[in-house]
Amino acid sequence: MIELRNVTKLYGRVIGVNDFTLTLEPGAYGLLGPNGSGKSTLLNLITGQLRPTLGTVRVLGESPRNNARLFRRMGYCPGSEGLYANVSGYEWVRYLLRLHGLSSQRATSAAGEALELVGMSHAMHRSIASYSRGMRQRTKLAQALAHDPELLILDEPFNGFDPVGRHELTCVLRDWIGFGKSLIFASHLLHEIESITQSFLLICGGRLLASGTAEEVHAMMAGLPNEVALRSTEPHALAALLLRERAADSVRVVDGCVTVATQHPARLYDRLPGWLAETGLEVTEMHSADESLQALFNSLMKMHRGEL
Amino acid sequence: MLFFAWLPALWFGMGFFLWEQAALYPEWRQTLRPFLQSMPETPEFEGIRESVRTGNLEASRHAVWAWLLQTFFRYPQGVLMVMVVGLIFPPLISQDIRSRAFLLYFSRPLTRTEYLVGKLASLWAYLSMVSVAPALALYALGVLLSPNLSVIGATWDLPLRIIAASGVLILPTTVLALCLSSLTQESRYAGFAWFAVWILGWFTYGAATTADAFNSQQYAAFDGRGKMVILEESAWTHLSLYHTLGRVQRWVFGFADFGDVRVSTLILISVTAVSLAILYRRISAPMRV
Numbered sequence: 001m002i003e004l005r006n007v008t009k010l011y012g013r014v015i016g017v018n019d020f021t022l023t024l025e026p027g028a029y030g031l032l033g034p035n036g037s038g039k040s041t042l043l044n045l046i047t048g049q050l051r052p053t054l055g056t057v058r059v060l061g062e063s064p065r066n067n068a069r070l071f072r073r074m075g076y077c078p079g080s081e082g083l084y085a086n087v088s089g090y091e092w093v094r095y096l097l098r099l100h101g102l103s104s105q106r107a108t109s110a111a112g113e114a115l116e117l118v119g120m121s122h123a124m125h126r127s128i129a130s131y132s133r134g135m136r137q138r139t140k141l142a143q144a145l146a147h148d149p150e151l152l153i154l155d156e157p158f159n160g161f162d163p164v165g166r167h168e169l170t171c172v173l174r175d176w177i178g179f180g181k182s183l184i185f186a187s188h189l190l191h192e193i194e195s196i197t198q199s200f201l202l203i204c205g206g207r208l209l210a211s212g213t214a215e216e217v218h219a220m221m222a223g224l225p226n227e228v229a230l231r232s233t234e235p236h237a238l239a240a241l242l243l244r245e246r247a248a249d250s251v252r253v254v255d256g257c258v259t260v261a262t263q264h265p266a267r268l269y270d271r272l273p274g275w276l277a278e279t280g281l282e283v284t285e286m287h288s289a290d291e292s293l294q295a296l297f298n299s300l301m302k303m304h305r306g307e308l
Numbered sequence: 309m310l311f312f313a314w315l316p317a318l319w320f321g322m323g324f325f326l327w328e329q330a331a332l333y334p335e336w337r338q339t340l341r342p343f344l345q346s347m348p349e350t351p352e353f354e355g356i357r358e359s360v361r362t363g364n365l366e367a368s369r370h371a372v373w374a375w376l377l378q379t380f381f382r383y384p385q386g387v388l389m390v391m392v393v394g395l396i397f398p399p400l401i402s403q404d405i406r407s408r409a410f411l412l413y414f415s416r417p418l419t420r421t422e423y424l425v426g427k428l429a430s431l432w433a434y435l436s437m438v439s440v441a442p443a444l445a446l447y448a449l450g451v452l453l454s455p456n457l458s459v460i461g462a463t464w465d466l467p468l469r470i471i472a473a474s475g476v477l478i479l480p481t482t483v484l485a486l487c488l489s490s491l492t493q494e495s496r497y498a499g500f501a502w503f504a505v506w507i508l509g510w511f512t513y514g515a516a517t518t519a520d521a522f523n524s525q526q527y528a529a530f531d532g533r534g535k536m537v538i539l540e541e542s543a544w545t546h547l548s549l550y551h552t553l554g555r556v557q558r559w560v561f562g563f564a565d566f567g568d569v570r571v572s573t574l575i576l577i578s579v580t581a582v583s584l585a586i587l588y589r590r591i592s593a594p595m596r597v
Contacts, residue, residue, distance in 0.1 A: 068417040076415035080408035
């Protein structure tokens, strides 16, 4: 479906995407990376908005650059605003569908259906200027879906959504995938992608760090030290307990918080309640310091540089 | 503004009416005096004066109609064009760049050329409403006010000249306008640049021409006595896009030889080509850093 071969994109002296080689078969993929990691640049290369400085990009067997024909088969929801404030969402989607070559009658019905699908039917005749950020995002999504493309590309589609909206959009996208359509969507939040697909592309610093399912990524991370933060009323006693039980490779106590580095976090999670019950120590807060995506990227970057 | 754009046509329609009435009724010829005084004292217009003196007005019908139409294009419609374009064009591309709406446009089966032609066409439509349509209506009014339909035979080429003059007016100006719009994300800067091009060009030209006339002792241009200075013929014409357009339109309506407007034509073609090249480059890669 998508093939990138040694693709590099330079913005002057700044690297947007760095020597990216990737082949994706039809399916659903989450493009995961922190802000500024090159996700949007990659999507803009895939949609032909940007020309690669080096390398080649092929989408559905064709070069996407200035390839108007290819866009009959693709839908794109960019991360940026892109809407005119002085028209209604319905008019805007309909106008874009007319640009797509749909007849007036077909564009009218398709615009209405797409806006209904994304939950905008109640406000679609209002001016876009009066829309909330989530409503604008829904309208952008509607225009991407409205012509029923084979491949849907979404850049940070959940931006501006409330939890209910996120759930609704998740359902829409799951249904979309269920119809056998392909999807690539970018996000910097792991759980957003996990709620829709299990296939990840991890990108950071313009480089593809890892790809595969969540299990594959976690398996790849096994054996690397994980950090767990525990807050206790007696942090030094807790630190001593963890070292005595050989549950930690290293322990750091700062401001009542014990940060534990361990290669076996599952064992720690399993046995900690028993140890606390035996010793009478209290833990008021516990979270994995490595839970954040940035930490995962840091580890992957260290692996990439050969530091781990 | 589109409504007001048609009002000058009524005024010029009066000119057609007076000329045709004078052709039919000799007593109406007195009313042509102010009309004749406003004509430049050049050989092209001497024929018109002569035809009035001899009473053979039909011989000069084509020249008078062409002159009325050229004046109509040159003054009210030229100024209106600057204002209409200045009001409409600034956000046409700059807004798409600022909001990144081009990402939505170009994720459609729409080529850059189609996008460009679409944007230009919206300006062409408005400008046609202030140039081609009222000018053709003016011509039709002239025909209707004529004693008989034989005038069509004598003036058949004027509608074609109107379309050509509109092309001269519309093409370079719309391409330049969109070029300015594509160069910025702020519509107001594009609007400012547009009016600056016309106003600064006009004043620079005016100042240079005035200084020239003063140095060459052509005071007559200013007090209305003696020979009129034909401002379009000034060596400084090309400082002003407005006057450069005027020169080429004079040729289109048959009041100048092509040799006289060769440089002006070349300038307009250059402005169009350079603006188009910049415009195309900007919309080909709007995300270029």
